[in-house]
Amino acid sequence: MNRVADWARRYGALIRNAWLVDLQYRASIVLWIIWGVTEPAIALGIWWSIAGEGQVGGYARADFARYFFALMLVNQLTIAWDSWYLDRWIREGDLNYRLARPLHPAHEAVAENIAYKARSGGMILVVWLVAALVWPAVRLPLAPGRWTLTALAVLLAAAMRFFISFATGLLAFWTTRATAIMGLHGGVALFLSGRIAPLTLLPPAVAGVAAVLWFPYMLAFPVNLLTGAVHGTTAVLHGFAGQLVWLGLWVGAYRLAWTRGLRRYGAVGG
Amino acid sequence: MTFRIPHSALRILAALWRLNLAEELQYRANFVASVLGTVFWIGTALLTLALFFRHTTRLGGWDYWEVVVLLGVFNALTGVIEAVLRPGIGRLASEVRNGGLDLVLAKPVDAQGFVSFRRLDVWHLADVVLGLGLAGYALSRLGRVPGVLQLAAFVVALAAAGIVVYAIWVALMSLAFWFVSVENLSVLFDAVYEGARYPVTAYPGALRFVFVYLLPIAWTTTIPASALTGRLGPEIALAAAAVAALAFVLARLLWRAALRRYTGASG
Numbered sequence: 001m002n003r004v005a006d007w008a009r010r011y012g013a014l015i016r017n018a019w020l021v022d023l024q025y026r027a028s029i030v031l032w033i034i035w036g037v038t039e040p041a042i043a044l045g046i047w048w049s050i051a052g053e054g055q056v057g058g059y060a061r062a063d064f065a066r067y068f069f070a071l072m073l074v075n076q077l078t079i080a081w082d083s084w085y086l087d088r089w090i091r092e093g094d095l096n097y098r099l100a101r102p103l104h105p106a107h108e109a110v111a112e113n114i115a116y117k118a119r120s121g122g123m124i125l126v127v128w129l130v131a132a133l134v135w136p137a138v139r140l141p142l143a144p145g146r147w148t149l150t151a152l153a154v155l156l157a158a159a160m161r162f163f164i165s166f167a168t169g170l171l172a173f174w175t176t177r178a179t180a181i182m183g184l185h186g187g188v189a190l191f192l193s194g195r196i197a198p199l200t201l202l203p204p205a206v207a208g209v210a211a212v213l214w215f216p217y218m219l220a221f222p223v224n225l226l227t228g229a230v231h232g233t234t235a236v237l238h239g240f241a242g243q244l245v246w247l248g249l250w251v252g253a254y255r256l257a258w259t260r261g262l263r264r265y266g267a268v269g270g
Numbered sequence: 271m272t273f274r275i276p277h278s279a280l281r282i283l284a285a286l287w288r289l290n291l292a293e294e295l296q297y298r299a300n301f302v303a304s305v306l307g308t309v310f311w312i313g314t315a316l317l318t319l320a321l322f323f324r325h326t327t328r329l330g331g332w333d334y335w336e337v338v339v340l341l342g343v344f345n346a347l348t349g350v351i352e353a354v355l356r357p358g359i360g361r362l363a364s365e366v367r368n369g370g371l372d373l374v375l376a377k378p379v380d381a382q383g384f385v386s387f388r389r390l391d392v393w394h395l396a397d398v399v400l401g402l403g404l405a406g407y408a409l410s411r412l413g414r415v416p417g418v419l420q421l422a423a424f425v426v427a428l429a430a431a432g433i434v435v436y437a438i439w440v441a442l443m444s445l446a447f448w449f450v451s452v453e454n455l456s457v458l459f460d461a462v463y464e465g466a467r468y469p470v471t472a473y474p475g476a477l478r479f480v481f482v483y484l485l486p487i488a489w490t491t492t493i494p495a496s497a498l499t500g501r502l503g504p505e506i507a508l509a510a511a512a513v514a515a516l517a518f519v520l521a522r523l524l525w526r527a528a529l530r531r532y533t534g535a536s537g
Contacts, residue, residue, distance in 0.1 A: 029454045035461040041466050045473045050326040122400065180303070187314045196318055201325065 010103065014111030023116055033120050033219065036076050037127065040264075043066040043196055057201045062137035063227075067198055069128055069138045070226045075195070077121045078158040082109050083182040086169025090265070091176070106166065113162060145211055149236065153222035156243040160250055161218055167254040173261030194220030198229070214246035287390045288334060304393040308345070308400055315341055315467065328397045330472030332501075335408045337469060338444050340495035343428065344467055347435055347490055349397025355439045356456060357389040363455045371532065382440065382525050391459025400410035409498065416498060423504035427494040430507075430514035435491050437517035444521075444528035491515050 022029060043162055047064045059067070089095040089105075098105040132139045168185065172178040190196050191206065192215035199207050199220050210216050221239040224230040230239060294300070319341070323334050332340070362385055365371045375381055409416070416424065442455055449455075462485055465473070470481050472486040481488040493510050496502040 025451065027449055028454055031457045031461075033456055035457050038461040038464055042468075045477055046322060046329070046468060048474060049330060049472050050322060123528065177303070178309070183307075184310065187310060190314060191317065191321070197321055202321065203324065 010107070014108055015115050018108075018115035019119070022119060023048040026119075029116070029120060030123075033076070033123055034241065036079070036120070036124070037072060039195070040068040040072045040075070047197065056078040057198070059198060065137040066137070066140065066227050067223065067229075069131070070223045071195065071219065073121065073124050073128060074154055074157070074222045074226070076124045076183070077154050078118050078161045078218065078222075079117075079163045080113060080158070080165035082113070082162060082165040083169030084179055085109065086166065087172040087178045090170075090172040095265070109166065110162065113158070117158070140226070141153035141228075143228075146228065150222055150226040152160055153225050153239065153243065156240070156247060157218050157222050158266070160214065160243065160247045163247070164214075164218075164253045167250060167257050170261050173257070173264050189215050189218065193218045194223060198224075214242075214250070217243045217246050279379065279383060282384075283387055286388055290323060290390045291392055291469030297321075301393045301396070305396050305400075307513070308349075308397045310402065312341070312345060312404065313346075329479045330469045332469045332471070335411045336499050336501070338408035338493070339405045339412070339499055340469060340491050341467065342401045342403070343431070343494050343498075344491045345404060346398045346428075347431060347466075349394050349401060350432055351435060351439075352397065353391045353394035354387060354389065355436065358393050359386045359439050359443050360456050362443040364453050366446045366532065367450055367453065375532075381529065382522070386436070386440070405495070405498065412499065412501060416500065419504045420497065420500055423507040424494055424498040426507035426522075427497040427510040430510035431490040431494050433514035434486055434517045437514075437521035438485070440521040441524050447528040447531045463487060469495070486513060486517060 008141060044064055047056065047059070047068075049062055051059065051061050051064060056064075057110070085107075086095075089098065097106065098108065128138065164185070165182065168182045169178055171181060175181075191198075191202065192210040192213060194216065199210060202210065217239070221230065221243065225236070225239065230236060316338070319329075319334065319337055322329055327333065327335055362371070365374070374385055377384060439459065442459055446452065446455055465477075465481055466487040470478050470492045473481065477487075488509060493502070493506060497504065497506055497510075
């Protein structure tokens with residue numbers, strides 16, 4: 001029990017610290033949120049005009065609206081900027097003093113993610129609530145059971161995106177283009193994770209490729225869970241199983257990159 | 271307000287860009303990386319369009335290759351932004367914060383001109399070539415050969431587009447004088463400029479109004495592409511030039527008002 005209390009104390013301090021740092025830069029965070037809103041808003045605008053008064057692949061205008069609002073929220077709650085931080089830590093030597101601490105640097109990164117997401121996710125939620133007041137299309141039916149499942153799926157997706165970002169950032173031990181690799185991953189994820197369109201609108205071959213990779217579990221699965229597009233015990237269990245398997249694989253990739261990378265690491269800077 | 275460009279300004283510009291060029295030539299691998307990156311992003315943009323056109327035959331009344339012409343224009347402008355604006359005026363926000371602007375203001379040149387055009391990341395000019403090449407290819411797929419008048423209208427509209435984009439950056443960066451703590455103002459530009467990838471007619475009415483009149487990004491891609499494909503008559507070039515002039519004057523006024531607020535931060 002003592003250990004649990006210890007960790008709670010450590011995380012409490014780390015999250016408090018990250019929260020206060022973010023507070024200093026709250027205008028910057030608003031800018032990142034605007035950036036997080038415009039991409040789904042533009043995609044929604046285009047699909048809205050394509051759908052017209054009819055349907056596209058089973059999606060009418062209101063369905064697109066709900067999909068992209070859910071996407072906006074889930075993306076904000078799962079996004080991880082860690083590869084950019086790690087790239088800088090490793091290149092500029094900021095990793096050194098973090099290694100000297102009696103706490104693994106990943107804990108600091110996790111705490112930062114929690115603080116950032118609490119703030120930005122909260123803001124997006126307010127945006128959604130205000131929009132729902134004036135725009136019936138984006139209202140969701142009250143379904144506490146589904147919301148609970150979504151919360152769990154979002155948690156798993158956030159963990160997976162954290163480890164993807166962290167492991168990719170660790171490539172900075174070997175190459176100066178780690179962030180470029182993360183950028184490429186983002187470009188592929190645009191299609192395969194459902195950021196540009198619901199996965200059912202992709203050509204079947206592309207959707208088939210997506211289904212055997214981790215991308216749909218980053219975003220599309222929690223989003224579809226929230227909007228109700230994924231329902232029924234089999235589909236839900238299948239989604240969670242996929243999330244767990246890929247989370248496990250990415251944790252493995254992170255551990256491999258961390259141990260191999262540290263052995264290579266010749267510290268830079270004083 | 272004077273728009274006189276002294277001869278010395280051009281000499282200073284030439285000297286600055288020559289230095290940049292010499293610096294960049296040391297990092298030739300960056301050229302390959304930059305071109306590969308651009309090709310990748312053009313690829314994703316084309317795939318996105320292909321996805322939209324799987325479910326429709328027209329986007330805001332435009333057919334596929336017309337939108338590709340627009341995408342080429344978008345990419346050419348992005349090249350100008352990455353080559354000149356982001357490395358130049360894009361650094362302004364942090365300089366206002368840490369007082370680096372003092373060094374610029376102490377120089378006997380026009381501060382806005384110097385801040386705007388001091389850097390040239392030459393590799394990104396390849397994006398301009400790739401973008402215009404894409405527009406030309408799409409035009410040939412449309413089977414339309416633009417006449418002289420149409421081409422002239424396109425050149426004027428494209429130049430106007432460059433000025434409008436520039437004015438938006440100046441206006442945005444002037445905000446740094448009021449919101450000193452914000453370092454990443456350029457994110458705001460990136461967020462909104464995403465909207466210029468598609469013809470403005472593809473958006474719902476309210477968004478269309480914003481893009482034409484408030485944040486005039488419609489004038490940066492939709493109008494030049496329309497002039498090139500002949501969707502709009504050559505007289506649109508006159509309107510584009512007028513919009514560009516207005517945007518430039520407003521941005522210059524805002525810049526002056528902003529500069530008056532600056533008190534310096536370094537010791």
